[in-house]
Amino acid sequence: MGRGGRGRFCPPLSVARQDERNSADQPASAGLVIGRDLLVQYVAPVVFVVFTWWFSTGVVLYAARRPRGFRRGAMVVATLIAGLAVFGLYESARMESAAGAYLGYLSAIGLWAWHELSFLTGMVTGPNRAPCPPDASGWRRFLAAFSTIRDHEVALAVTAVLVAGLTWTAPNHAGLWTFLILWAMRLSAKLTVFLGAPNAINEMTPARLHYLTSYFRTDRTNPFFPAMVGVAMVVCGWLIANAYAADEPHVVAATVLASAFLALAIIEHFFLVLPVSEAVLWRWAIPERGEAAPIDLTAANGSAWQGFESRFSGKTSIHRRRLEAAPDHDAP
Numbered sequence: 001m002g003r004g005g006r007g008r009f010c011p012p013l014s015v016a017r018q019d020e021r022n023s024a025d026q027p028a029s030a031g032l033v034i035g036r037d038l039l040v041q042y043v044a045p046v047v048f049v050v051f052t053w054w055f056s057t058g059v060v061l062y063a064a065r066r067p068r069g070f071r072r073g074a075m076v077v078a079t080l081i082a083g084l085a086v087f088g089l090y091e092s093a094r095m096e097s098a099a100g101a102y103l104g105y106l107s108a109i110g111l112w113a114w115h116e117l118s119f120l121t122g123m124v125t126g127p128n129r130a131p132c133p134p135d136a137s138g139w140r141r142f143l144a145a146f147s148t149i150r151d152h153e154v155a156l157a158v159t160a161v162l163v164a165g166l167t168w169t170a171p172n173h174a175g176l177w178t179f180l181i182l183w184a185m186r187l188s189a190k191l192t193v194f195l196g197a198p199n200a201i202n203e204m205t206p207a208r209l210h211y212l213t214s215y216f217r218t219d220r221t222n223p224f225f226p227a228m229v230g231v232a233m234v235v236c237g238w239l240i241a242n243a244y245a246a247d248e249p250h251v252v253a254a255t256v257l258a259s260a261f262l263a264l265a266i267i268e269h270f271f272l273v274l275p276v277s278e279a280v281l282w283r284w285a286i287p288e289r290g291e292a293a294p295i296d297l298t299a300a301n302g303s304a305w306q307g308f309e310s311r312f313s314g315k316t317s318i319h320r321r322r323l324e325a326a327p328d329h330d331a332p
Contacts, residue, residue, distance in 0.1 A: 041098075041249075045102075045253060050264065052106070057285075074121075075117060086111065088104070089107045089179075097250050100250050101174035102257070104175030118155075122208045131214035132214040149212075181261055185262070188269065195224060199276070239258050
């Protein structure tokens, strides 16, 4: 009761101060929650993609350069992983959660790794294993180049149809998007080095596949490169916009993972035309080569080397020495 008998409720001073503290703390706590959500939904997937891209690429490059027995064992392991990846793609596509998106992404990476390793070890390439004829041009050169990777391309196309069949009608498309991005951007990269990319030749190509470099054109940047990269950037922007607009956790995770992965693929494309070597990122997986008989990379298509040397002569010398000094265990 107050003075004069008037009844008015006055909360204790400690309660009033506690209410003030709670009111003051609400904006700070809300900011922490928002920051945590941004970290989990957007930053963490990007970091995860960068690490898995770097690490998985390094593992494949390392395994492809080991002795024959090691390579065979690695292919057995890769085949087991690919089998699990197919199951993971099917299951993850039906998981409406962020965990499902991560599982789908990893499953697509695991399945793609089998194709990469089988190609780099020379197990699945194409019927043509000869360098490009010196007088080949136009469609003849294209058909000769395609025959060097025909079996690999057919296997990828069949796998893409399989992945689409397993995931198309399901709600979570993280695995499907990842595999399609890998497939499309790898096709784009192959067309880029065939049509013209000054930095296409580097030490990341195993010695057993050195004949492929004779089909690379390094005296120019092909005129279609800006268009191919531009289309990829538009798709990447579309994925980012969808990630921002989405509400479902699995859609947010899937679109962030896909957009980050596509952004890395775009960066890799620029490595093909700029005087910067990406091989330094995987130096641990590509050890310095020992001395061996030199490989004549100019016999089939000297223009590829000549054009490259005219623009980046110092850098070419480094790459050429590393390619020519192939270790004995890099042979088929």
